[in-house]
Amino acid sequence: MIKNIIRSLIIPFIMIVLFFLTLPVISSEIWSTGFLILITVFVFVLEYRSREWVLFIIGLTAGIFLELGGDSVYKLQYWKSGLLLGIPLWLPVLWALAFVLIARIGPYIVEYTPEHKTALENTAADE
Numbered sequence: 155m156i157k158n159i160i161r162s163l164i165i166p167f168i169m170i171v172l173f174f175l176t177l178p179v180i181s182s183e184i185w186s187t188g189f190l191i192l193i194t195v196f197v198f199v200l201e202y203r204s205r206e207w208v209l210f211i212i213g214l215t216a217g218i219f220l221e222l223g224g225d226s227v228y229k230l231q232y233w234k235s236g237l238l239l240g241i242p243l244w245l246p247v248l249w250a251l252a253f254v255l256i257a258r259i260g261p262y263i264v265e266y267t268p269e270h271k272t273a274l275e276n277t278a279a280d281e
Contacts, residue, residue, distance in 0.1 A: 158201075162258050166197045170251070183235055187243040194251050209257050210250045217249025 173190055180186045198206070221241045236242050 159262070162201045162203075163255065163262075165200060166193075166251075166255055169193045169196065170248075173248075183242050183244065187247060190244045190247050190251070194247065197251065197254070203258070206254050206257070209253045213250035213253025214246050216253070217246035220249070221245055 170193070173193055176189060177186060180189065222239055238246070
C-alpha cells in the first residue's frame with residue numbers, strides 16, 4: 155500500500171513542485187508547457203487507472219473555461235505572456251493533472267462503507 159501511495163501520489167506531487175521551481179528558470183512558455191506534458195506522461199506511465207484520460211480531458215476543458223472566465227470577469231491575475239488567449243499554455247494542463255490527482259487522493263481520504271463499495275461495484279457492472 156505504501157508503494158502504491160508513493161507511486162500514485164507522492165512522486166506526482168514532487169514532480170509538480172519541481173515544475174513550479176523551474177518556472178522562473180525556464181523563460182519560454184512553450185518549454186514550460188512541454189515540461190509539464192512530460193511530467194504528465196511520466197505520471198501516467200507510473201500508474202494509469204481506468205478512464206483517467208476522461209478526467210484529464212474534463213480538467214483540461216474546465217481549466218481553459220475557468221481561467222478564461224475568471225480572467226474576463228474579475229481580472230484577478232495578470233500574466234506577462236499568455237499564448238492561450240492571455241493565459242499560459244501550461245495552466246490548463248496543470249488543471250487537468252490536478253483533476254487526475256484529486257481523483258486518486260479521494261479513496262484515501264473518504265472512508266468507504268460497505269454500502270459505498272456495493273454501489274461502486276454496481277456502477278462498474280452497469281458499464
